[in-house]
Amino acid sequence: MALKLLKAVWFLSMAVSLVALLYVYASLPQEVVVQDDSDARISISNEAFFYGVMIFIAITNVTVFIIGKIFKTQEDLRTWFYLLIASLNLFFIVAINFISLYNSAERFDFDRIAFVIYGSVGVVVLASVAWPIYILLRRTNSKLLV
Numbered sequence: 001m002a003l004k005l006l007k008a009v010w011f012l013s014m015a016v017s018l019v020a021l022l023y024v025y026a027s028l029p030q031e032v033v034v035q036d037d038s039d040a041r042i043s044i045s046n047e048a049f050f051y052g053v054m055i056f057i058a059i060t061n062v063t064v065f066i067i068g069k070i071f072k073t074q075e076d077l078r079t080w081f082y083l084l085i086a087s088l089n090l091f092f093i094v095a096i097n098f099i100s101l102y103n104s105a106e107r108f109d110f111d112r113i114a115f116v117i118y119g120s121v122g123v124v125v126l127a128s129v130a131w132p133i134y135i136l137l138r139r140t141n142s143k144l145l146v
Contacts, residue, residue, distance in 0.1 A: 003075055006082035013089035014061050020093045021057065024100040025050045032103055049099075057092055061085060080131045087120075087127040094120040 028046040035042040044052075067081045094116055101108055 003079045003082070006079055006086065010061075010064060010082045010086040010089070013086040013093075014057075017057055017089045017092045017096070018054075020096050021050065021053055024096050027100055027104070029103055032099065034099065036102075053092075053096065057089070060088055060092075076134070077131070080127075080134065083130065084124075084127045087123045091120040091124050 025046065028049065030046055031043045032046050032049045033041060033043045034049070064082060064085050068078055071077050098113070098117060101113075
């Protein structure tokens with residue numbers, strides 16, 4: 001049941017991340033600033049940004065199918081992996097929108113959106129740590145039952 005639910009969440013997050021990328025691409029300037037230090041400013045064309053992010057999202061989401069084929073019998077691992085990739089898709093959505101906001105002509109206050117950015121990173125970290133904790137708890141409970 002959890003596997004089917006997380007498959008749906010993963011698919012929805014993948015679709016939303018691709019829609020967000022298309023929406024952001026339409027509003028990006030010709031040169032997209034991806035890093036802005038006091039020493040150097042790194043910018044790429046909006047097409048390179050779009051295709052680079054598209055390929056990165058596609059490769060990340062294809063790993064779901066690879067893990068599903070390799071670990072057919074381990075439903076718990078596949079369920080966790082769907083959760084992990086869905087959380088990565090959430091991070092991609094936030095990051096894409098942040099880059100769009102940074103490259104827009106609008107003024108923004110980083111303090112107002114910092115919790116969203118750090119929150120999405122926190123969700124990825126929690127999803128990453130969930131599997132080792134689950135394995136540890138499962139081993140501990142199996143030792144207690146024996």
